[in-house]
Amino acid sequence: MQKIIRVKDVIIGQGKPKICVPIVGSTLEEINIAVEAIKAYEVDLVEWRVDFFNQVTSILEVIEMLKQIKNKIENIPIIFTFRTEHEGGNKPLDLSTYKALYQAVIKTNYIDLIDIELFLPDSIRDELIDHAKQNNIAVILSNHDFQQTPTKQEIINRLTLAQETGADIAKIAVMPKTPADVLVLLDATYTMKEKYAQVPIITMAMAQLGMLTRATGEIFGSSVTFASITESSAPGQVNIEELKQIVDIFSLNKDK
Numbered sequence: 001m002q003k004i005i006r007v008k009d010v011i012i013g014q015g016k017p018k019i020c021v022p023i024v025g026s027t028l029e030e031i032n033i034a035v036e037a038i039k040a041y042e043v044d045l046v047e048w049r050v051d052f053f054n055q056v057t058s059i060l061e062v063i064e065m066l067k068q069i070k071n072k073i074e075n076i077p078i079i080f081t082f083r084t085e086h087e088g089g090n091k092p093l094d095l096s097t098y099k100a101l102y103q104a105v106i107k108t109n110y111i112d113l114i115d116i117e118l119f120l121p122d123s124i125r126d127e128l129i130d131h132a133k134q135n136n137i138a139v140i141l142s143n144h145d146f147q148q149t150p151t152k153q154e155i156i157n158r159l160t161l162a163q164e165t166g167a168d169i170a171k172i173a174v175m176p177k178t179p180a181d182v183l184v185l186l187d188a189t190y191t192m193k194e195k196y197a198q199v200p201i202i203t204m205a206m207a208q209l210g211m212l213t214r215a216t217g218e219i220f221g222s223s224v225t226f227a228s229i230t231e232s233s234a235p236g237q238v239n240i241e242e243l244k245q246i247v248d249i250f251s252l253n254k255d256k
Contacts, residue, residue, distance in 0.1 A: 002197040005138055005168055007077040007112045010044050012169065013200030016251050017217030017225040018044035020079065021240060023069065024052040024090075031065060035072045037229045041240055045224065047079040047115070050101075051089040056082070057097060059104045070110045079140065080105055081115035087144040095124060102128050106135050113138040113169070118162050129166045140202070141167035149174040149181035149205065155188035156196060163199045169223070171202040176209040185213055186220050193221025200224075214238055215246040 004013035012018055021043050025031035031053070038046060048069060055061035070078060082098060083089035093101075105111060106128075114132050116125055118141045125141075132139050141162035150158070155172055162170035176182045182205045189203040200223035205213045214225045215238075225247065227240040238246070 002193065002201075003199060005200055007045075007138055008075055010077055013223045015218065016247055017222055019240065019243065019247070020045035020047050020224050020226050021229050022047045022049050022226060024049045026052050026054045028065065031069070032072075034229070035069055038073060038076075041229060043076055043240070045079060045113075046073055046076050047081055047226070049081050049083060049090070051082045051084075051091055051093070056091070056093065056101070059101055062101065063104065063108055063110070066105065066108065066110045077112035078110070079113040079115055080111040083115075083144070084117060084120075087117055087142075088146045095121065099124050099128065103131060106131050106137055109135065111137060113140055115140045115142050115171075117141075118143045118158065118165065118167075125165070133166070138168040139166060140169045140171050141165060142171040142173075142202075144173045146175050146206070149176050149184055152184050152188040152191070155185065155203070156192050159188075159192050159201055159203075160196055163197070167199055169200045169202060170197075171224075173204045173206055174210075175207065176205040179209065181205065182209055182212060185210070186216070189213075189220045189222055197221070211238060215243065216250050218247075218252050219250060 004011050010018055021038055023031055023034045025034050050056050085092045114137050116128050129139050143158050158172055159170045174185055185205045192201055202224045203222045217225055227238055227243040229240050
């Protein structure tokens with residue numbers, strides 16, 4: 001049976017998908033503008049996509065910026081993410097720097113969840129998972145396929161591998177080429193939820209074709225969806241106000 005994850009006052013894996021808004025600014029000024037915009041909305045989660053930050057190679061600069069973000073958004077849980085270039089990130093970063101950055105950020109206790117890519121080298125991935133859990137930070141193990149939509153079984157295999165590897169939340173994003181690809185993603189999500197999921201899952205099909213998957217998580221089993229306020233972090237993200245309305249339309253439990 002799929003368990004739920006409670007992060008501060010947010011319950012992931014129950015009711016409507018929780019709405020996460022990314023921060024993708026490259027400068028201090030851009031990040032502050034994004035944070036102020038977020039404060040004007042009801043947001044469940046915030047993801048800092050640090051791969052957009054110009055000073056990402058300076059751990060001290062990252063930690064200082066993270067401290068400012070945390071102080072400004074107060075009780076909204078923060079996901080910390082460096083998306084590698086291979087999985088659609090904004091800039092390259094060598095693995096040793098990636099590892100050092102993640103280790104340092106985990107120690108700060110400024111974050112609530114951390115996104116670690118499933119297909120990092122096993123030794124780095126597993127060490128970071130252990131380090132995060134030792135510091136009471138929930139781990140999202142993710143995979144982003146910008147080239148295609150894998151088969152239904154392959155999607156399930158990757159989500160299952162994530163939870164077996166230690167994910168508190170398992171995530172996959174795929175690129176659809178046809179409406180049939182969107183159906184594959186939704187079918188895999190529902191099957192995963194009903195038969196195999198032991199942790200909350202996050203799934204989405206990207207780009208315009210995949211917009212439906214961002215709104216129907218409660219029906220098919222995806223626990224978190226991503227919306228934009230100022231800038232988007234992935235193709236197909238919907239404005240937060242529009243997404244909230246659509247999510248409510250598809251809601252099975254209006255009070256959750």
